[in-house]
Amino acid sequence: xxxxxxxxxxxxQAEMKRALLVAAVDxxxxxxxxxxxxxxxxxxxxxAMPALLPAMLVVAGCRFGCDxxxxxxxxxxxxxxxxxxxxxxxxKSTVPVVDLPLGATEDRIVGALDLERALTRGEKAFEPxxxxxxxxxxxxxxEVNLLEDxxxxxxxxxxxxxxxxxEREGLSLRHPARFVLVGSGNPEEGELRPQLLxxxxxxxxxxxxxxxxxxxxxxxxxxxxxxxPEPFAEHWHKEDLKVRRKLVHARExxxxxxVPDDVLRRAGELCLALGTDGLRGELTLLRAARALAAYEGxxxxxxxxxxxxxxxxxxxxxxxxxxxxxxxxxxxxxxxDEVYGPA
Numbered sequence: 001x002x003x004x005x006x007x008x009x010x011x012x013q014a015e016m017k018r019a020l021l022v023a024a025v026d027x028x029x030x031x032x033x034x035x036x037x038x039x040x041x042x043x044x045x046x047x048a049m050p051a052l053l054p055a056m057l058v059v060a061g062c063r064f065g066c067d068x069x070x071x072x073x074x075x076x077x078x079x080x081x082x083x084x085x086x087x088x089x090x091x092k093s094t095v096p097v098v099d100l101p102l103g104a105t106e107d108r109i110v111g112a113l114d115l116e117r118a119l120t121r122g123e124k125a126f127e128p129x130x131x132x133x134x135x136x137x138x139x140x141x142x143e144v145n146l147l148e149d150x151x152x153x154x155x156x157x158x159x160x161x162x163x164x165x166x167e168r169e170g171l172s173l174r175h176p177a178r179f180v181l182v183g184s185g186n187p188e189e190g191e192l193r194p195q196l197l198x199x200x201x202x203x204x205x206x207x208x209x210x211x212x213x214x215x216x217x218x219x220x221x222x223x224x225x226x227x228x229p230e231p232f233a234e235h236w237h238k239e240d241l242k243v244r245r246k247l248v249h250a251r252e253x254x255x256x257x258x259v260p261d262d263v264l265r266r267a268g269e270l271c272l273a274l275g276t277d278g279l280r281g282e283l284t285l286l287r288a289a290r291a292l293a294a295y296e297g298x299x300x301x302x303x304x305x306x307x308x309x310x311x312x313x314x315x316x317x318x319x320x321x322x323x324x325x326x327x328x329x330x331x332x333x334x335x336x337d338e339v340y341g342p343a
Contacts, residue, residue, distance in 0.1 A: 003229035007048035008239035010041050011218045012209055018292070019202045019312050020045060021243070023180045024053065025250045026291040030201025030284060031159060031181035033144070033192070033316065040206045042184040046140045047097055052244045055092040056136060063128050064175040065093060065135045073162070075175035096137035098130050098179075100155075102146055109151065110158075111166050111173075126173050131164045134179040144183030145192050152192075155181065156199045198277075201284045202309070203316035205329060250294040257290045259301045266339060267306050273335045276317045285313040307336055307343065 010017065019032045034042045059066045064075045068090040078088060100109065111129035130139070139155070141147060158164050164177040183200065185192070197203065209215050225232040264286065271282045288309040293301040315328040337343070 003233050004048055004051060005044050005222075005225055005229075006233055006236035006240050007045065007052055008243060009221055009225070009232070009236045010045055010048070011221065012214055013041055013045065013206055015312060016042070016045055016204045016206050018308070019204045020049060020182070021052075021247065021295055022288050022291045022309065023182075023202065024049060024247055025295050026254060026287055027178065027180050029287050029291060030199070031183070032312075033197065033200040033203045034182070034184040034206060035187050035203065036184075036206030037208045038186060040208055042206060043140070043142060046138060046182050046184070049138060050095045050097050051240055052247055053095045054244065054248060055094055057090040058093045058136075060089045060091040062088075064132045064177075065096070065137075066176060067136065070176075073176045073178075076173050077175075096134055098134040098137065098139050100130055100139060100141045100147075102143055104130065104151070106151065106154065109154065110164055126166065126171055128175075129164075131158055131177040131179075132175060135175070135177050137179055139179045139181050141181075141183045143185050143189065145185035145187075145189060160199070197316045198280065200316065202288060202312040204312055205315070246295055246297075249297070250291070253297070253299065254291060254294040257294045257299055257301060259286060259290055263289075263301050263303055263306060266303060270306070270310060270335055270339045271314070273339055274314060274318055274332065276314060277319065281314050281317045285310060288313050303340060307340060310336055 007017070016034055019034075023029050023032050036042060056065075057068050059068050059074070059078055062075065062078055064077075066074045066078050068088060074082075082088060107129065109129050110131055112127055139159075141155075144152065158177050159179065159181045162176060162178040164175055166173045166175075181200070183192075191197075209218065221232075267285050267289070268282060271285070274281075276282075285306060289305040290301050292305045292309055293299075296305075298305075311329055311332045315332050318328045318331060
């Protein structure tokens with residue numbers, strides 16, 4: 001098994017790491033879009049996430065990784081097994097991280113007829129796609145801004161509903177497809193349509209470090225990993241375990257985290273000041289702030305949590321103002337100072 005670069009060893013990029021951890025605490029935040037230069041650790045951070053999450057329970061023999069405790073969201077095959085009187089047994093499985101290549105077809109993504117069985121046995125059988133493999137894990141799309149629009153629409157619809165319905169070639173099958181959708185891209189190679197970008201819960205901007213010491217430390221760590229991956233990963237294993245424990249406790253604590261009325265009101269004032277369309281921005285801001293509070297071990301969401309996640313939750317939901325040529329991040333920072341006062 002290939003050794004993965006440890007999450008805790010990533011230098012800098014605090015906003016990106018915080019957004020991924022928030023999405024891991026509460027997948028309902030709606031996924032993460034990461035825009036930035038090449039070689040800034042986007043793919044590295046995403047592929048390091050499974051090491052932070054404890055093994056999950058799945059139904060033994062299920063091709064879709066159904067949750068043994070979620071009776072109402074099991075796949076068609078698990079329901080058929082139960083109806084036949086079979087007892088579904090649980091087993092442990094690692095959290096999946098699935099890469100979706102740019103050249104993937106719709107059949108490969110959603111699944112299709114198993115041609116081998118159809119030709120050799122004359123049977124109509126379903127071959128699961130990438131959405132089935134990503135269930136209850138992460139689906140990562142590098143260069144998502146270059147993906148065909150109809151595939152992006154499909155992915156976002158499934159991510160929102162948590163279910164993949166396949167009806168083709170005489171097949172009709174339904175299976176759970178709940179995953180944290182993570183996309184990355186370079187703005188120089190094209191932008192996502194605004195209505196699609198709005199469907200991502202959090203949007204993060206990463207850039208090439210400009211501090212010399214930070215650049216040196218990044219190169220030093222990466223070189224050490226490339227030369228001898230296993231000892232390097234072992235050295236950072238304890239730090240990753242600390243993050244894992246915080247994530248586990250945060251998930252347990254999340255339902256109990258309170259959001260006081262004054263925190264909610266101030267968050268609403270921030271969205272009004274920025275002129276965000278709809279209420280999706282406020283809902284995402286609320287959920288992200290609450291997840292961050294849970295990760296920090298708090299039982300009450302504070303203004304500081306809202307301030308910390310506001311750029312990620314709101315920068316991609318702003319209307320373009322022809323009279324204001326400042327970037328969206330600057331506009332969010334300016335509104336935060338107006339609503340909350342200088343940091």
